[in-house]
Amino acid sequence: MATVPMDLGKVARCRALAGEIANDVQRYIDAHTTVGVERTILRAYGADGIDDQGAPLVNTAVERYREAGLIGRGIATPLGRALLAGASDIQEAAERLAFAPDLDRLEGGPSAADLRGVLAPHTAAALARIDRAREERDALRRRVPTGPTPLKYVIVATGNIYDDAVQAKAAAAAGADIVAVIRATAQSLLDYVPHGATTEGYGGTFATQENFKIIRRALDEATGRHGRYVLQTNYSSGLCMAEIAWMAAVERLDMLLNDAMYGILFRDINMCRTFVDQYVSRRFIARAGIVINTGEDNYLTTANAVDKAHTVLASQFINEAFALRAGLVEEQMGLGHAYEIDPWVEDSFLLEIAQAQLIRQIFDRHPIKWMPPTKHKTGDIFFAHVHDAMFDLVGVTTKQTIELLGMFSEAIQNPLLMDRYLALKATRYVHGACKHLGDEIEFKTDGIVARRAEQVLAEALALLDEVNSESIWEAIARGAFADVKRTRTGGRGFAGVVERSPDYLNPLLDALEAPSGPFAARAADGCYRSG
Amino acid sequence: MHPIPPKPPLRAYGDREGDGMVQMSFVLTVPPSGRAREAAKRFAEMHGLADPIVATMEACSEGASFFVVYGQSRHEVDFASIDVAEVRTDPLSHDEIENRVQARLGRKIVVVGACTGSDAHTVGIDAILNYKGYAGDKGLESYRAFEVYNLGAQVENETLAARARAVRADAILVSQVITQRNCHKENGRSLVELLERQGWRDDVVLLFGGPRVDHQTALDLGFDAGFGTGTKPGDVASYLVERLCGATPPAPADADPRPPR
Numbered sequence: 137m138a139t140v141p142m143d144l145g146k147v148a149r150c151r152a153l154a155g156e157i158a159n160d161v162q163r164y165i166d167a168h169t170t171v172g173v174e175r176t177i178l179r180a181y182g183a184d185g186i187d188d189q190g191a192p193l194v195n196t197a198v199e200r201y202r203e204a205g206l207i208g209r210g211i212a213t214p215l216g217r218a219l220l221a222g223a224s225d226i227q228e229a230a231e232r233l234a235f236a237p238d239l240d241r242l243e244g245g246p247s248a249a250d251l252r253g254v255l256a257p258h259t260a261a262a263l264a265r266i267d268r269a270r271e272e273r274d275a276l277r278r279r280v281p282t283g284p285t286p287l288k289y290v291i292v293a294t295g296n297i298y299d300d301a302v303q304a305k306a307a308a309a310a311g312a313d314i315v316a317v318i319r320a321t322a323q324s325l326l327d328y329v330p331h332g333a334t335t336e337g338y339g340g341t342f343a344t345q346e347n348f349k350i351i352r353r354a355l356d357e358a359t360g361r362h363g364r365y366v367l368q369t370n371y372s373s374g375l376c377m378a379e380i381a382w383m384a385a386v387e388r389l390d391m392l393l394n395d396a397m398y399g400i401l402f403r404d405i406n407m408c409r410t411f412v413d414q415y416v417s418r419r420f421i422a423r424a425g426i427v428i429n430t431g432e433d434n435y436l437t438t439a440n441a442v443d444k445a446h447t448v449l450a451s452q453f454i455n456e457a458f459a460l461r462a463g464l465v466e467e468q469m470g471l472g473h474a475y476e477i478d479p480w481v482e483d484s485f486l487l488e489i490a491q492a493q494l495i496r497q498i499f500d501r502h503p504i505k506w507m508p509p510t511k512h513k514t515g516d517i518f519f520a521h522v523h524d525a526m527f528d529l530v531g532v533t534t535k536q537t538i539e540l541l542g543m544f545s546e547a548i549q550n551p552l553l554m555d556r557y558l559a560l561k562a563t564r565y566v567h568g569a570c571k572h573l574g575d576e577i578e579f580k581t582d583g584i585v586a587r588r589a590e591q592v593l594a595e596a597l598a599l600l601d602e603v604n605s606e607s608i609w610e611a612i613a614r615g616a617f618a619d620v621k622r623t624r625t626g627g628r629g630f631a632g633v634v635e636r637s638p639d640y641l642n643p644l645l646d647a648l649e650a651p652s653g654p655f656a657a658r659a660a661d662g663c664y665r666s667g
Numbered sequence: 668m669h670p671i672p673p674k675p676p677l678r679a680y681g682d683r684e685g686d687g688m689v690q691m692s693f694v695l696t697v698p699p700s701g702r703a704r705e706a707a708k709r710f711a712e713m714h715g716l717a718d719p720i721v722a723t724m725e726a727c728s729e730g731a732s733f734f735v736v737y738g739q740s741r742h743e744v745d746f747a748s749i750d751v752a753e754v755r756t757d758p759l760s761h762d763e764i765e766n767r768v769q770a771r772l773g774r775k776i777v778v779v780g781a782c783t784g785s786d787a788h789t790v791g792i793d794a795i796l797n798y799k800g801y802a803g804d805k806g807l808e809s810y811r812a813f814e815v816y817n818l819g820a821q822v823e824n825e826t827l828a829a830r831a832r833a834v835r836a837d838a839i840l841v842s843q844v845i846t847q848r849n850c851h852k853e854n855g856r857s858l859v860e861l862l863e864r865q866g867w868r869d870d871v872v873l874l875f876g877g878p879r880v881d882h883q884t885a886l887d888l889g890f891d892a893g894f895g896t897g898t899k900p901g902d903v904a905s906y907l908v909e910r911l912c913g914a915t916p917p918a919p920a921d922a923d924p925r926p927p928r
Binding site: 305306309310321338339403437510511512513553557558620 | 694733797803
């Protein structure tokens with residue numbers, strides 16, 4: 137079988153360094169909360185709805201306590217107090233937080249134990265709701281298996297959720313295993329989650345809880361029809377990454393784009409905000425058994441894919457370390473990388489193979505996500521189709537788990553139905569024709585592929601060493617990843633980061649952090665059949 | 668001197684001059700069948716293709732067929748009659764841009780951009796200015812040569828002008844996606860008038876962009892250039908570099924002063 141040399145000592149040192157880097161940030165995370173986190177908690181307890189201006193109830197409630205300087209005690213504090221003061225249920229309590237004429241200044245009154253007591257049944261109900269969705273998924277997947285790996289992942293993006301549902305079913309019929317509904321442009325910068333089914337969006341369709349339901353229904357229908365479990369994915373990223381993670385958990389999404397650093401680098405979202413939000417989003421994701429897809433592939437769209445290949449690997453170690461600290465198991469970590477080297481560089485194909493094989497070997501339990509060329513795509517759709525076929529060849533040879541199919545119209549438009557059909561057809565051909573190629577070949581021990589793999593690992597180790605000695609905050613500020621520089625207090629959403637007060641209350645997060653949940657010890661069942 | 672022979676009208680070239688060969692591919696929402704094939708053929712004929720050959724018909728979804736058709740287009744174009752206002756700039760590479768600004772200007776080019784009026788669609792301005800860029804081409808933020816202020820959506824012209832002045836902008840980028848009742852033209856024109864009233868219109872390069880914008884429209888509104896669909900950040904960057912530190916330096920701002928109105 138084709139393998140590249142891998143110095144296990146270096147891999148272990150990379151993991152240890154990434155762990156130290158994450159520990160440093162985790163100390164910050166554990167001392168802070170954000171408006172996004174508190175809104176997520178309120179949603180998870182069951183608060184829902186919008187006012188006549190379209191503002192979500194959870195935003196109104198959390199913003200009011202933030203403005204009063206009280207959100208550092210956790211939204212659970214006023215919520216529990218409202219319940220003790222006679223609110224009949226969570227919804228009524230949340231409405232009191234948002235709209236009661238007099239704001240509860242949280243002075244005197246019930247003890248922390250009283251608050252925990254009154255919230256306990258609601259905390260249990262919130263967890264049960266997530267667990268039910270997970271059990272439903274597990275049961276369905278035991279009955280209907282997923283397709284063979286690499287799983288074929290396609291996107292739909294019409295702007296209208298009902299058209300998306302039609303396209304999603306068409307994609308499943310043409311052989312797609314995973315369907316993503318691309319989000320409307322710049323939703324990641326909205327500090328609230330839109331409400332209800334949406335039919336207008338620019339560049340994509342809004343991620344809303346109702347839209348999640350509509351696509352889930354369409355894909356369940358496709359699953360039944362084709363006898364192949366079709367997975368649903370969306371984006372837990374941006375200023376609402378934790379809220380969307382919770383919505384995905386209860387609406388039974390299977391995967392989520394979720395990255396510890398993507399928002400910082402590519403959306404200019406404040407790094408403090410992102411680190412805290414990614415942690416809480418991943419706590420929900422861990423519980424829900426959702427597989428995350430990380431965004432390292434994006435690094436190579438801004439930085440040179442030959443010179444900066446090691447930054448992808450280094451970031452994967454860091455994303456893994458953060459994910460472990462949020463309770464994810466390796467089988468839930470779809471670490472991302474991409475086929476983004478300039479196709480006209482000599483031996484570019486060999487360099488791509490080396491990186492893909494190295495990552496496959498280092499992260500051997502992880503459902504690795506393999507992303508297609510985008511940066512060097514032009515309007516020449518005929519060349520692009522060939523380019524994508526070469527990408528497919530690397531994917532199947534190096535046994536990637538999740539493969540986002542390249543679209544020959546990448547540089548032109550969101551994919552048309554026929555674009556997706558032709559991509560699926562070509563991929564089916566390459567994956568079938570080369571199914572066991574990786575088992576049949578070996579790489580020369582001192583060849584181009586082997587030497588490249590050694591080089592990338594060595595450079596990743598050196599970078600992690602550097603990042604650890606200066607701290608990730610400084611490393612990002614000097615542009616260590618994707619050549620993008622961001623400062624600690626710059627970017628969007630910093631005003632929504634608040635230090636936890638000593639009496640911060642968050643029983644739901646405490647429960648998610650507790651080591652002995654019903655699912656804690658269980659790996660996300662090895663449901664991806666390989667080969 | 669020989670008279671210039673009249674050029675034949677322009678036709679698509681396949682294998683021989685003037686054969687008009689084109690290929691088209693499309694989906695019709697019917698399953699493959701003899702009737703579907705005939706429908707594809709007629710569809711191609713309606714597009715001006717003589718003797719279309721349906722090269723492929725296959726089911727691409729439930730109830731839909733994918734077709735590839737070849738045919739000889741009857742259409743021809745009178746090339747000589749075409750006159751298009753184009754932004755004339757040779758695209759420069761990322762490095763060329765960095766080097767040229769460094770060498771010739773010795774400072775950063777200050778750029779302020781916004782979606783003005785009620786327009787809330789920042790996709791265009793973000794594609795040009797933000798680091799991530801568009802279609803694999805990184806935005807102006809990614810250059811050391813540019814200092815970028817992206818003011819975002821729904822910015823009033825007065826705010827944009829004040830901000831641009833405060834940061835001593837070299838260029839102002841206005842993006843307009845919404846074009847209902849020509850509101851994009853109104854917004855654009857009133858910015859030009861505002862700067863003229865304030866007396867510094869000629870101290871700044873004014874660019875207009877959006878999916879329904881072309882260079883001519885922008886010139887008509889009083890801008891220096893217009894950028895439409897498919898414009899990449901590098902196109903805008905190249906234009907600005909050419910304009911602000913090209914081989915022939917632009918005339919000093921006070922060479923042809925317009926009286927403030």
